[in-house]
Amino acid sequence: MEEGAPQSHPYVPRDLKLPGYVPVVLSQSTIVGVYGLSSLLVVSVIWIISGRFPKTSKIDRLLMCWWAFTGLTHAILEGYFVFSPEFYKDKTACYLAEVWKEYSKGDSRYAARDAGVIAVEGITAVLEGPASLLALYTIATKKSYSYILQLTISLGQLYGTAVYFITSYLDGDNFAASAYYYYAYYVFANAFWVVIPSLIVIRCWKKICAAFQVQGQQKTKVR
Amino acid sequence: MEEGAPQSHPYVPRDLKLPGYVPVVLSQSTIVGVYGLSSLLVVSVIWIISGRFPKTSKIDRLLMCWWAFTGLTHAILEGYFVFSPEFYKDKTACYLAEVWKEYSKGDSRYAARDAGVIAVEGITAVLEGPASLLALYTIATKKSYSYILQLTISLGQLYGTAVYFITSYLDGDNFAASAYYYYAYYVFANAFWVVIPSLIVIRCWKKICAAFQVQGQQKTKVR
Numbered sequence: 001m002e003e004g005a006p007q008s009h010p011y012v013p014r015d016l017k018l019p020g021y022v023p024v025v026l027s028q029s030t031i032v033g034v035y036g037l038s039s040l041l042v043v044s045v046i047w048i049i050s051g052r053f054p055k056t057s058k059i060d061r062l063l064m065c066w067w068a069f070t071g072l073t074h075a076i077l078e079g080y081f082v083f084s085p086e087f088y089k090d091k092t093a094c095y096l097a098e099v100w101k102e103y104s105k106g107d108s109r110y111a112a113r114d115a116g117v118i119a120v121e122g123i124t125a126v127l128e129g130p131a132s133l134l135a136l137y138t139i140a141t142k143k144s145y146s147y148i149l150q151l152t153i154s155l156g157q158l159y160g161t162a163v164y165f166i167t168s169y170l171d172g173d174n175f176a177a178s179a180y181y182y183y184a185y186y187v188f189a190n191a192f193w194v195v196i197p198s199l200i201v202i203r204c205w206k207k208i209c210a211a212f213q214v215q216g217q218q219k220t221k222v223r
Numbered sequence: 224m225e226e227g228a229p230q231s232h233p234y235v236p237r238d239l240k241l242p243g244y245v246p247v248v249l250s251q252s253t254i255v256g257v258y259g260l261s262s263l264l265v266v267s268v269i270w271i272i273s274g275r276f277p278k279t280s281k282i283d284r285l286l287m288c289w290w291a292f293t294g295l296t297h298a299i300l301e302g303y304f305v306f307s308p309e310f311y312k313d314k315t316a317c318y319l320a321e322v323w324k325e326y327s328k329g330d331s332r333y334a335a336r337d338a339g340v341i342a343v344e345g346i347t348a349v350l351e352g353p354a355s356l357l358a359l360y361t362i363a364t365k366k367s368y369s370y371i372l373q374l375t376i377s378l379g380q381l382y383g384t385a386v387y388f389i390t391s392y393l394d395g396d397n398f399a400a401s402a403y404y405y406y407a408y409y410v411f412a413n414a415f416w417v418v419i420p421s422l423i424v425i426r427c428w429k430k431i432c433a434a435f436q437v438q439g440q441q442k443t444k445v446r
Contacts, residue, residue: 116339119389123382144435148428151371152378159346159382166342205371211434212367218437 009088011108012177018088018111024101025093031102034095035077042068046136053140059203063150064136066196070157071132079125085113105177106185107168116167120160128156147211151204154197161193232311234331235400241311241334247324248316254325257318258300265291269359276363282426286373287359289419293380294355302348308336328400329408332391339390343383351379370434374427377420384416 009021024031043065050061080096081087088104088111090097104111131153138146168175168186176182232244247254266288273284303319304310311327311334313320327334354376361369391398391409399405 113393115390115393116342116386118393119339119386122389123385144432144439145428147435148374148431151374155375155378156382159379162346163339163342163386166345167338170336170338170341205368208371208431208434209367211431211438212370214438214441215434216367218441 009111010177011104011111011175013108013174016108016112020086020089021111022089022091024098026095026098026102028102031095031098035099039069039073042072050140056140060139063200064139066200067132067136067139067150070193070196071129071136073129074124074132075129078121079129081110082118082122082125087111103185103189106175106181106189108175108177109168109171114167114171116163120163123156124160128153128160147204147207150200151208154200154204157193157197158201161190161197164190232334233400234327234334234398236331236397239331239335243309243312244334245312245314247321249318249321249325251325254318254321258322262292262296265295273363279363283362286423287362289423290355290359290362290373293416293419294352294359296352297347297355298352301344302352304333305341305345305348310334326408326412329398329404329412330391331398331400332394337390337394339386343386346379347383351376351383370427370430373423374431377423377427380416380420381424384413384420387413 008023009016009018010023011018046065046068047061050056050064053061077096077099081100084090084097084100087097087100090101100110107117109117131149135146135150135153137143138149143149176186231246232239232241233246234241269288269291270284273279273287276284300319300322304323307313307320307323310320310323313324323333330340332340354372358369358372358376360366361372366372399409
């Protein structure tokens with residue numbers, strides 16, 4: 001131990017060096033609860049407001065809720081992570097630092113600043129976060145580019161999640177403090193960004209194909 | 224040097240361990256020339272054949288050439304790399320191994336099996352390679368999903384190239400044997416997969432938007 005004081009972080013691999021690490025202060029239920037409740041608040045507000053929009057289907061309202069939730073998660077939570085390389089040294093019990101200290105129990109590459117993780121999180125936070133909020137706006141205002149935008153962001157989320165899981169696998173898949181954290185944080189939490197973007201890609205693909213078929217029929221009629 | 228014989232590879236960083244490394248046999252001009260000429264052959268054949276297709280614009284013919292070139296590059300060159308972890312030990316002067324021994328002078332992460340590089344190359348070779356050849360087919364047969372497919376692959380290429388450059392930057396950007404190899408291989412060769420996919424994304428985006436506007440107009444007429 002070069003730094004004098006012994007390493008006392010809870011992460012795996014155990015030989016990961018995190019000089020100056022300050023332990024998590026908030027409980028797991030507080031950290032997860034605040035995220036869950038604030039997400040529920042955002043989703044509820046969007047659901048209620050979107051209900052007053054004329055001719056907006058329930059699927060579009062659900063999608064608006066998703067884009068608000070995922071956009072704010074990308075921009076705030078992941079944005080904080082990308083630009084806070086020393087979050088694990090935070091002594092102020094800042095909520096966002098606590099989130100990543102806790103999540104690192106499921107994937108210590110976050111605390112270790114793995115280049116693959118930062119690259120994916122950087123693209124997610126900087127490009128996909130704002131783009132998700134734009135997607136919400138394009139559904140509300142029925143823009144013609146709404147489906148392509150939703151397809152583009154969802155493909156980006158899927159690509160990012162693929163890189164995230166593949167790099168972990170290639171590097172030995174040994175970054176979780178226990179099987180519990182592995183399944184709860186690394187597998188379960190990320191599964192949302194596999195399942196939901198996949199469903200959106202399928203839906204947008206069909207909608208875009210349908211638009212081209214209408215265009216094709218019209219061209220035929222004109223002839 | 225644990226392995227007995229001294230390390231004698233030409234790559235940077237110099238302390239990279241590649242036990243069993245066998246030097247490149249073919250000259251740079253042979254390696255680049257074979258790739259250039261076989262690409263030119265593929266592009267010429269596609270250009271000539273596509274000229275006989277009814278109502279196929281020059282842009283679509285150029286795109287067919289691109290999808291053939293990039294699809295075969297992904298599937299063959301990058302496919303070989305992904306599934307040949309020990310290419311740097313190859314003693315047979317196998318052309319594909321020579322390509323990656325040579326390219327590693329521009330980015331030694333290939334020889335070092337960096338997880339980020341393999342993740343991106345894996346997605347590129349396994350998914351984008353075959354999908355690019357499918358894109359060629361959809362242009363030739365004027366499928367309604369051609370633009371979405373081209374958009375999807377191009378976005379994947381852009382995302383992959385972004386991860387490729389960002390991870391190198393985060394890990395110190397010190398993987399090229401010299402400034403010449405840095406600019407010729409790492410910057411110039413990869414620039415094709417930034418510029419061309421960007422142009423295709425813009426074109427497909429416009430085409431898809433136009434299709435939705437036609438659909439919108441038709442709905443208005445029906446009312």
